Amino acid sequence: MQxxxxxxxxxxxxxxxxxxxxxxxxxxxxxxxxxxLIGKHKKDYTPHIDxxxxxxxxxxxxxxxTGKKEEQKKYxxxxxxxxxLKVRTLGELRETFPERIIEKAVxxxxxxxxxxxxxxxxxxxxAGAEHPHQTHFKK
Numbered sequence: 655m656q657x658x659x660x661x662x663x664x665x666x667x668x669x670x671x672x673x674x675x676x677x678x679x680x681x682x683x684x685x686x687x688x689x690x691l692i693g694k695h696k697k698d699y700t701p702h703i704d705x706x707x708x709x710x711x712x713x714x715x716x717x718x719x720t721g722k723k724e725e726q727k728k729y730x731x732x733x734x735x736x737x738x739l740k741v742r743t744l745g746e747l748r749e750t751f752p753e754r755i756i757e758k759a760v761x762x763x764x765x766x767x768x769x770x771x772x773x774x775x776x777x778x779x780x781a782g783a784e785h786p787h788q789t790h791f792k793k
Contacts, residue, residue, distance in 0.1 A: 661705060670707065670790040673687060674712050675713050678718060691760070692773065706773055708776045712785060714755065714756050726743070727743065760774070
């Protein structure tokens, strides 16, 4: 009889993944990134252990969207005060903070539990091709 393998936090080995977002579709890219942050791409995945990897995303400003999402997709936030609703389109967000587009898409694809914030902390998004994490990648 085989026993079910349950991974321990001491057994977790984290890797670094470099993703180029240039001309990639937003939703498809976000699902791939979420899978890597959760750790589902590993053979020893355990749901209650945070076994995901680090993900560095480059060229976030050149992400592709389909249809008319550039003008029609809206991002909402509220200050909590009356009349405090702020609305931005995807195009406006791309001009000011292009990193937040990918961060919001990935965050919404992660499970809403205690592991969400440590997983999001391992996501590094940059608008251009330059990043300070060169030392983590094997050459």
